Amino acid sequence: MGLERPPWDGEALDRLAEAVPGSVARRLDANGQASALVPAAKILDALRFLRDDPRGRFEMLLDLAGVDRLSLPDPLPRLEVVYHLYSVARAARVRLSVRVTEEDPKLPTATGLWPAANWFEREVYDLFGITFQGHPNLKRILCHREFVGHPLRKDYPIRKRQTVADPDPLTDELERPRP
Amino acid sequence: MSDVPDHRGDLPALPTEEMLVNLGPSHPASHGTLRVLLKLDGERIVRAVPEIGYLHRGFEKSAEKGSWTEVIPYTDRLNYNSALLNNVGYCKAVEALLGVEVPPRNQAIRVIVSEMSRIMDHLIAIGTNLVDIGALTNFWYFFNLRERFYRLVEKLCGARLTTSYVRIGSLQHDLYPGFEDDLRALLPEIPRAVADVRGLVERNRIFHERTEGVGAIPAGEAIAYGFTGPCLRACGVPYDVRKSHPYYGYDQLDWDVPVGEAGDARDRILVRFEEILQSARILGQALAKLPAGPIAVADWKVVLPPKERVYGSIEALMGHFKIVMEGIRVPAGEIYDSTEAANGELGFYLVSDGSGRPYRVRVRPPCFPIYSAFPRLVEGQLVADAVAALGGLNVVAGELDR
Numbered sequence: 001m002g003l004e005r006p007p008w009d010g011e012a013l014d015r016l017a018e019a020v021p022g023s024v025a026r027r028l029d030a031n032g033q034a035s036a037l038v039p040a041a042k043i044l045d046a047l048r049f050l051r052d053d054p055r056g057r058f059e060m061l062l063d064l065a066g067v068d069r070l071s072l073p074d075p076l077p078r079l080e081v082v083y084h085l086y087s088v089a090r091a092a093r094v095r096l097s098v099r100v101t102e103e104d105p106k107l108p109t110a111t112g113l114w115p116a117a118n119w120f121e122r123e124v125y126d127l128f129g130i131t132f133q134g135h136p137n138l139k140r141i142l143c144h145r146e147f148v149g150h151p152l153r154k155d156y157p158i159r160k161r162q163t164v165a166d167p168d169p170l171t172d173e174l175e176r177p178r179p
Numbered sequence: 180m181s182d183v184p185d186h187r188g189d190l191p192a193l194p195t196e197e198m199l200v201n202l203g204p205s206h207p208a209s210h211g212t213l214r215v216l217l218k219l220d221g222e223r224i225v226r227a228v229p230e231i232g233y234l235h236r237g238f239e240k241s242a243e244k245g246s247w248t249e250v251i252p253y254t255d256r257l258n259y260n261s262a263l264l265n266n267v268g269y270c271k272a273v274e275a276l277l278g279v280e281v282p283p284r285n286q287a288i289r290v291i292v293s294e295m296s297r298i299m300d301h302l303i304a305i306g307t308n309l310v311d312i313g314a315l316t317n318f319w320y321f322f323n324l325r326e327r328f329y330r331l332v333e334k335l336c337g338a339r340l341t342t343s344y345v346r347i348g349s350l351q352h353d354l355y356p357g358f359e360d361d362l363r364a365l366l367p368e369i370p371r372a373v374a375d376v377r378g379l380v381e382r383n384r385i386f387h388e389r390t391e392g393v394g395a396i397p398a399g400e401a402i403a404y405g406f407t408g409p410c411l412r413a414c415g416v417p418y419d420v421r422k423s424h425p426y427y428g429y430d431q432l433d434w435d436v437p438v439g440e441a442g443d444a445r446d447r448i449l450v451r452f453e454e455i456l457q458s459a460r461i462l463g464q465a466l467a468k469l470p471a472g473p474i475a476v477a478d479w480k481v482v483l484p485p486k487e488r489v490y491g492s493i494e495a496l497m498g499h500f501k502i503v504m505e506g507i508r509v510p511a512g513e514i515y516d517s518t519e520a521a522n523g524e525l526g527f528y529l530v531s532d533g534s535g536r537p538y539r540v541r542v543r544p545p546c547f548p549i550y551s552a553f554p555r556l557v558e559g560q561l562v563a564d565a566v567a568a569l570g571g572l573n574v575v576a577g578e579l580d581r
Binding site: 073095127140143 | 218402405418423514541
């Protein structure tokens with residue numbers, strides 16, 4: 001009854017480094033999990049390669065998470081976005097990290113690659129204040145529309161409360177093009 | 180009647196107007212605080228705009244403020260229909276980062292409570308989904324069984340919903356004497372309840388017409404949207420974390436992954452029926468193979484030493500003091516670990532800075548990406564279809580909004 005580690009696909013990251021030059025700045029493999037640090041300018045190319053590579057076939061954007069590195073030993077650039085990709089066909093996983101500065105927290109959107117990125121990116125925008133350029137509907141998703149600040153940043157006080165009186169009419173979203 | 184003029188054929192077109200209707204955020208058919216703004220043309224949905232966040236409590240922020248152990252009660256409140264599964268998922272992820280493996284008996288107990296929890300979750304999902312489309316009786320059949328499971332859970336850990344039963348490296352306590360008999364007595368009830376409800380719906384024309392083709396999505400698109408769990412399996416994709424990345428000996432048990440074909444509301448219900456029966460199979464085997472032995476890892480840096488030792492030896496006293504005052508020291512690093520929860524892949528992405536407190540606890544709630552596809556599933560269908568589709572997705576606001 002051993003605890004088995006899910007197969008993390010380091011070879012896919014090797015192929016990525018070869019196929020998209022400059023896409024793997026550093027390998028961040030840890031605890032048996034294949035992971036790469038990708039420059040912001042290369043993230044879309046890297047994601048697209050992993051999705052379409054016939055030997056990789058990472059067809060699912062499993063998760064997208066933000067991290068505020070403010071009080072980690074290696075704090076700069078401060079904001080990190082972590083992509084977890086999954087290949088249903090091959091039962092393989094891989095992780096990509098991108099770091100952006102606090103002053104210029106911008107990344108290209110992955111909504112063109114996966115519809116799942118839509119809400120995931122809205123959440124990271126809401127909680128960390130990272131802007132995903134080209135996103136079709138970059139609105140707050142968990143916090144309300146009058147909320148000020150980004151609560152999962154380390155300098156946001158946990159006891160701070162913000163209330164809203166009126167619900168979002170949502171009518172602006174009725175007219176948006178479908179993803 | 181012959182003098183009544185016949186207007187058929189030359190009626191003037193009636194004026195139509197699109198209408199906006201809010202479904203939720205507080206409505207019996209919306210299963211929690213979900214709000215969808217619907218733009219309607221008659222009864223047909225032209226546009227659906229979901230708004231979430233009504234139940235946002237700041238789970239991930241709160242998790243950063245205490246010790247790793249203090250996160251466990253918060254996990255009860257993610258998918259509150261299957262709190263035990265969340266407890267197991269979180270503790271397993273922290274243990275992976277710690278590099279510890281719980282003893283075989285603990286693993287077997289975790290399998291048992293997980294499958295009990297999955298059955299309870301599916302009973303609610305199917306029961307309420309069928310109520311939404313007008314089939315009330317089966318709800319009582321299922322809630323009868325669910326209530327018996329809840330009594331068992333209550334007897335096991337003192338709580339019905341907010342269980343907090345699992346500990347990092349251990350459990351709250353071992354099974355009580357007689358648990359195995361109680362559960363064994365319950366096992367025959369599971370197929371009976373499923374047969375009762377299936378008997379009511381399987382050849383029921385209303386059921387088929389209300390669910391067939393409703394909220395359907397093809398497999399490729401479901402994967403692109405990040406579907407996992409019963410909703411993905413209903414599309415015919417046999418992805419189950421327990422099979423693809425086995426943990427706790429799931430690969431040594433004999434059970435199947437049921438799949439559907441159409442990926443619609445009907446297949447989601449039928450897949451869940453079958454999963455209840457498969458979980459019952461797992462329960463029977465896990466009970467038969469339940470090993471003896473300790474439930475806690477033998478490491479006082481991870482689990483509290485036994486109380487009698489704390490009173491009698493300085494090492495145990497120090498171990499106790501360190502865990503209570505400083506928390507478990509999880510080594511610096513990051514990890515993603517996942518389990519198969521009732522709604523799909525429940526992932527935890529943990530970042531530790533080596534202190535006794537979590538630096539970042541990111542939870543991947545399975546119903547978040549699933550619900551993001553809701554407009555895609557219901558646009559072009561009828562309002563009543565939106566209600567039928569929503570129940571089958573089993574969106575739980577607790578884990579959706581965190």
